[in-house]
Amino acid sequence: MFRSKFRLHTCKIIIATSLLWIFIDIVVLMYYTDCIGPNCKAKSTDIDEPFDATASASRMGWGGPVQDNMLQRFKYNHNDENNNSTYPSHLLKHWKPMPPVREKRGKPGEGGRGVTMRPEQDAIMKKKFKENQFNILASDMISLNRSLQDIRQADCKTKHYPTLMPTTSIVIVFHNEAWSTLLRTVWSVINRSPRSLLKEILLVDDASDREFLGKKLEDYVATLPVETKVLRTEKRSGLIRARLLGAKHVTGQVITFLDAHCECAEGWLEPLLARIVLNRKTVVCPVIDVISDDTFEYVTASDMTWGGFNWKLNFRWYRVPQREMSRRNNDRTAPLRTPTMAGGLFSIDKDYFYELGSYDEGMDIWGGENLEMSFRIWMCGGTLEISPCSHVGHVFRKSTPYTFPGGTSHIVNHNNARLAEVWMDEWKNFYYAINPGASNVEVGDVSDRLALREKLKCKSFRWYLENIYPESQMPLDYYYLGEIKNVESQQCLDTMSRKSGEKAGMSYCHGLGGNQVFAYTKRSQIMSDDNCLDASNIVGPVSLIRCHGLEGNQAWVYDLKEMTIKHKTTDQCLEHSMSADQYTAILNECDGSRSQQWTMKSNFHWQASSR
Numbered sequence: 001m002f003r004s005k006f007r008l009h010t011c012k013i014i015i016a017t018s019l020l021w022i023f024i025d026i027v028v029l030m031y032y033t034d035c036i037g038p039n040c041k042a043k044s045t046d047i048d049e050p051f052d053a054t055a056s057a058s059r060m061g062w063g064g065p066v067q068d069n070m071l072q073r074f075k076y077n078h079n080d081e082n083n084n085s086t087y088p089s090h091l092l093k094h095w096k097p098m099p100p101v102r103e104k105r106g107k108p109g110e111g112g113r114g115v116t117m118r119p120e121q122d123a124i125m126k127k128k129f130k131e132n133q134f135n136i137l138a139s140d141m142i143s144l145n146r147s148l149q150d151i152r153q154a155d156c157k158t159k160h161y162p163t164l165m166p167t168t169s170i171v172i173v174f175h176n177e178a179w180s181t182l183l184r185t186v187w188s189v190i191n192r193s194p195r196s197l198l199k200e201i202l203l204v205d206d207a208s209d210r211e212f213l214g215k216k217l218e219d220y221v222a223t224l225p226v227e228t229k230v231l232r233t234e235k236r237s238g239l240i241r242a243r244l245l246g247a248k249h250v251t252g253q254v255i256t257f258l259d260a261h262c263e264c265a266e267g268w269l270e271p272l273l274a275r276i277v278l279n280r281k282t283v284v285c286p287v288i289d290v291i292s293d294d295t296f297e298y299v300t301a302s303d304m305t306w307g308g309f310n311w312k313l314n315f316r317w318y319r320v321p322q323r324e325m326s327r328r329n330n331d332r333t334a335p336l337r338t339p340t341m342a343g344g345l346f347s348i349d350k351d352y353f354y355e356l357g358s359y360d361e362g363m364d365i366w367g368g369e370n371l372e373m374s375f376r377i378w379m380c381g382g383t384l385e386i387s388p389c390s391h392v393g394h395v396f397r398k399s400t401p402y403t404f405p406g407g408t409s410h411i412v413n414h415n416n417a418r419l420a421e422v423w424m425d426e427w428k429n430f431y432y433a434i435n436p437g438a439s440n441v442e443v444g445d446v447s448d449r450l451a452l453r454e455k456l457k458c459k460s461f462r463w464y465l466e467n468i469y470p471e472s473q474m475p476l477d478y479y480y481l482g483e484i485k486n487v488e489s490q491q492c493l494d495t496m497s498r499k500s501g502e503k504a505g506m507s508y509c510h511g512l513g514g515n516q517v518f519a520y521t522k523r524s525q526i527m528s529d530d531n532c533l534d535a536s537n538i539v540g541p542v543s544l545i546r547c548h549g550l551e552g553n554q555a556w557v558y559d560l561k562e563m564t565i566k567h568k569t570t571d572q573c574l575e576h577s578m579s580a581d582q583y584t585a586i587l588n589e590c591d592g593s594r595s596q597q598w599t600m601k602s603n604f605h606w607q608a609s610s611r
């Protein structure tokens with residue numbers, strides 16, 4: 001009796017402890033398995049061990065606390081609820097950096113140095129320059145495999161990148177490119193990209209008619225150590241459509257677009273892919289160095305500039321503001337969040353490229369597509385960065401060797417009008433005001449792009465200006481945009497296309513905008529594009545100076561009733577004095593005369609309330 005009771009009790013204890021151990025086993029198993037769930041079947045054929053990208057990054061000291069800290073400082077949340085911003089592990093590859101290209105001593109252009117021509121070559125050089133708008137003789141003298149200096153900042157050379165990264169396909173569009181520049185681009189990719197991350201190179205020929213770009217090119221690329229294909233558009237299609245053709249054939253995970261006359265520098269690819277593997281909605285550009293169009297010397301560009309744009313919607317480089325430097329803890333090797341990109345060179349996740357609406361197919365040939373994509377990335381939940389550790393050289397040309405059907409400016413106006421209509425809300429007025437020729441350009445149907453903006457739930461242009469680009473030349477809040485007319489002389493304030501530092505002019509009011517368009521902003525500026533009305537003397541002419549946004553000499557108050565424009569710091573009035581040089585506006589003691597009265601009238605509404 002006692003025995004059987006004892007046995008029953010023992011059995012109960014044994015069963016209970018076994019159950020407890022089974023439970024512990026399950027918990028331990030779940031804890032140490034990275035990969036649980038339906039998406040984990042694919043690993044069987046892949047040699048790479050399953051490895052979560054963000055986890056691997058934090059183990060490398062790359063993500064982890066630093067990344068979390070950075071994310072917390074975002075004003076908005078980048079991580080979607082469905083958490084599709086990282087890659088499944090089977091799409092990632094181990095990689096090894098490529099060894100540096102060895103210098104071929106005594107050969108021209110090695111180490112990125114420029115080549116000097118012999119004087120007797122001068123005439124032929126000048127003649128041939130026009131064909132490509134760069135010195136083809138110099139380029140042809142330099143090895144396709146030339147060595148370059150390692151021009152990266154010291155801290156970039158010791159940076160650790162995730163051990164597993166996605167593969168990329170390189171897409172290079174060209175039209176009548178020279179042989180040596182095109183193939184030096186290709187060789188620089190092959191020589192300086194980790195081989196396991198380089199899926200293929202796609203050369204997209206946009207209807208070139210140079211013979212060597214035909215079969216000769218195809219035969220040549222067949223001999224390359226990395227799979228390289230030549231795709232051809234049937235007729236001249238322009239950069240945008242040619243890139244779309246290239247993207248369609250991409251089999252890698254990330255698309256990297258390059259121009260056809262580039263040289264990728266040491267370690268250029270790793271920093272780009274490293275940002276994308278952490279968040280596949282990050283679009284990353286390298287620092288674009290300068291390859292001289294004359295000597296082909298490789299010259300390092302500043303990592304202290306970022307991309308912006310002016311009222312004319314020209315892309316321009318501006319100095320990185322302290323605000324962004326502080327966000328990066330003054331670390332010049334940390335990724336730089338740029339408002340816009342130059343557009344020729346960048347990496348983007350292939351799926352994200354399409355999710356985000358690839359390119360506006362209503363745009364022609366070239367121009368504006370870089371700003372369109374920049375606005376779209378930021379406003380629709382992505383991130384646009386320049387990686388200061390990634391360097392690619394580019395031959396900048398002073399003028400384009402190509403001809404476009406219908407003329408360049410017509411096409412650029414058309415493209416810019418499309419991006420203004422779709423993305424810029426009321427700030428499109430700045431573009432039309434300063435570029436009156438654009439108002440008559442046919443925009444075409446933008447309903448698809450507006451539907452895309454709706455579908456992706458993109459934020460407003462105001463949000464972009466407030467959060468991404470507060471330093472923009474387009475003022476966030478302004479009272480007025482239009483001409484500023486003097487009551488007595490009936491003449492208008494006019495920039496006369498002058499540059500920063502020169503006098504502001506006065507001339508006959510033509511009512512066409514352009515040089516006679518000014519914005520009166522909530523920050524008390526009277527501005528035209530990059531420049532602000534500025535007065536440093538109590539009496540005398542007023543100048544146009546690059547806007548600094550710090551009030552001071554650039555602060556003005558328009559009194560709607562008295563119609564005076566008063567300079568804040570000196571309390572003097574803006575005057576069109578017919579006695580002085582009648583083509584300038586001056587500052588003078590306020591006396592209530594008609595020469596100190598101004599009207600601000602236009603079709604535009606006062607955007608900000610004047611209270």
Ligand SMILES: [Mn+2]
Nearest residue numbers: 259260344395
């Ligand atoms: Mn180019």
